[in-house]
Amino acid sequence: MGELWKKYAEFKKPQISPSTYAVDYRKYRNHIAKLPTKTLDDAIAIRDYLLANLGANAVKRTLTNINACCDWALKSQLIESNPFQSMAKDIQMPKSESAEYEINPFTKEERDSIIQAFEESKLYSYYAPLVKLLFFTGCRPSEAIALQWKHISDKYITFEQAITISTKGLALKDGLKTQSQRRFPINNQQREILDSIKPENCNPDDFIFRSKKGGIVNFGDFLNHVWKGYKNHRGTHIDGIVTQLVKQRVVSEYRKPYQCRHTFITLCLEADIDAKDVGRWVGNSPEIIYKHYAGNKRNLQMPEL
Structure with a gap:
């Protein structure tokens, strides 16, 4: 996963904003680096590890990006299948985490x-x-x-x-x-x-x-x-x-x-x-x-x- 993400990030770099690359992509890279296993065969274990260590919103975002990475790798003939396909859709988020705008104004x-x-x-x-x-x-x-x-x-x-x-x-x-x-x-x-x-x-x-x-x-x-x-x-x-x-x-x-x-x-x-x-x-x-x-x-x- 680490090598795939590195190649995928380099592919996406010219297509995304510098802040997205510097902040968001680094964050996903760090999540991947902390995984106890990084092989595609252990996709379920990776999902379960993320759920045990991150909030639901962070898990959903991370899995969405890992899935995008694997989709790219599949089209680039770097892997034979994508075990993360649709996995992020199964993550249920609490209402507070799924809100697009967390509005809590001061009086x-x-x-x-x-x-x-x-x-x-x-x-x-x-x-x-x-x-x-x-x-x-x-x-x-x-x-x-x-x-x-x-x-x-x-x-x-x-x-x-x-x-x-x-x-x-x-x-x-x-x-x-x-x-x-x-x-x-x-x-x-x-x-x-x-x-x-x-x-x-x-x-x-x-x-x-x-x-x-x-x-x-x-x-x-x-x-x-x-x-x-x-x-x-x-x-x-x-x-x-x-x-x-x-x-x-x-x-x-x-x-x-x-x-x-x-x-x-x-x-x-x-x-x-x-x-x-x-x-x-x-x-x-x-x-x-x-x-x-x-x-x-x-x-x-x-x-x-």
């Missing part, structure tokens, strides 16, 4: 408490403007950290690129997840955030949000150190901002930064903003907004057409 009070905690933090106040922009635009984190000053006009923020992970580290990618670009109308709230950090003589190509060392913000580091927390060199756990607020019972439960996006969308709907407008602001279709956020607003219903 408005929790949002404001998180922002205040960042602003008052001696270590992490540097990141407060980034956190505020995530909460008040609903943009994806990869879009926020890719913003440059040239993307800001008097009336709009133009999202047209994202920071992704490649084999060479962080990389700038043209286009967004679901579209080439979108414009977000700036109100006084967002304008105040941006004006508070804009240098007097800024270069239009400079990134708006930078790491403390001046480079591109590594959002993985932000999540695992600033937002959540980490273990120091002595093995002591250092709580991040949101983890602290959960322990203080200011925030009801821990949630990842992506919930800033879900919070923005949910609060917009609660303010009776039309789903078509919200979808246009955040880069989702109205159907997605209705389907995945209706549960957070009791009177939001898909109209009869």
